[in-house]
Amino acid sequence: MKRFRLVQWALALGAAIGLPPAHAQDAQAGRQKAQACAVCHGPLGLSTAPDAPSLAAQPAMYLAAQLRAYRSGARKHEVMAVMAKPLTDEDIANLAAWFASIRVEAQPPQ
Numbered sequence: 001m002k003r004f005r006l007v008q009w010a011l012a013l014g015a016a017i018g019l020p021p022a023h024a025q026d027a028q029a030g031r032q033k034a035q036a037c038a039v040c041h042g043p044l045g046l047s048t049a050p051d052a053p054s055l056a057a058q059p060a061m062y063l064a065a066q067l068r069a070y071r072s073g074a075r076k077h078e079v080m081a082v083m084a085k086p087l088t089d090e091d092i093a094n095l096a097a098w099f100a101s102i103r104v105e106a107q108p109p110q
């Protein structure tokens with residue numbers, strides 16, 4: 001009973017501070033989907049291909065906007081158009097959440 005009340009309280013608090021519902025963007029689902037991206041963008045979003053940008057720690061809003069632009073053709077790139085075409089809005093939100101959640105540490109050059 002006590003536990004039930006706690007859950008209710010947490011849900012109410014989440015709603016009050018405007019948290020999106022858990023399924024709106026799912027970084028773990030994005031991580032699964034991102035296996036298809038790893039050959040160029042690296043398993044943790046640090047690119048392994050010299051012509052591919054790193055995606056780790058970029059803002060989710062930016063990543064999602066780029067993926068939608070490749071999908072629509074507003075941003076043109078042969079490979080990324082093919083990669084983005086089958087993605088749903090949910091896939092894009094999940095992929096963006098995954099790459100944005102990766103922590104990167106910057107260091108000045110030695």
Ligand code: HEC
Nearest residue numbers: 036037039040051052053063066067076077079080083095
């Ligand atoms: C075969 C290599 C390859 C694969 C696989 C690939 N990408 Fe890319 N990606 C690229 C290249 C090259 C670019 C740079 C394109 C350009 O100049 O616009 C890019 C650019 C991007 C960008 C824009 C980044 C920025 O900083 O503007 C995003 C976002 C992105 N890719 C996401 C993905 C996702 C998500 C997947 C998997 C579903 C994926 N890519 C799979 C090669 C790849």
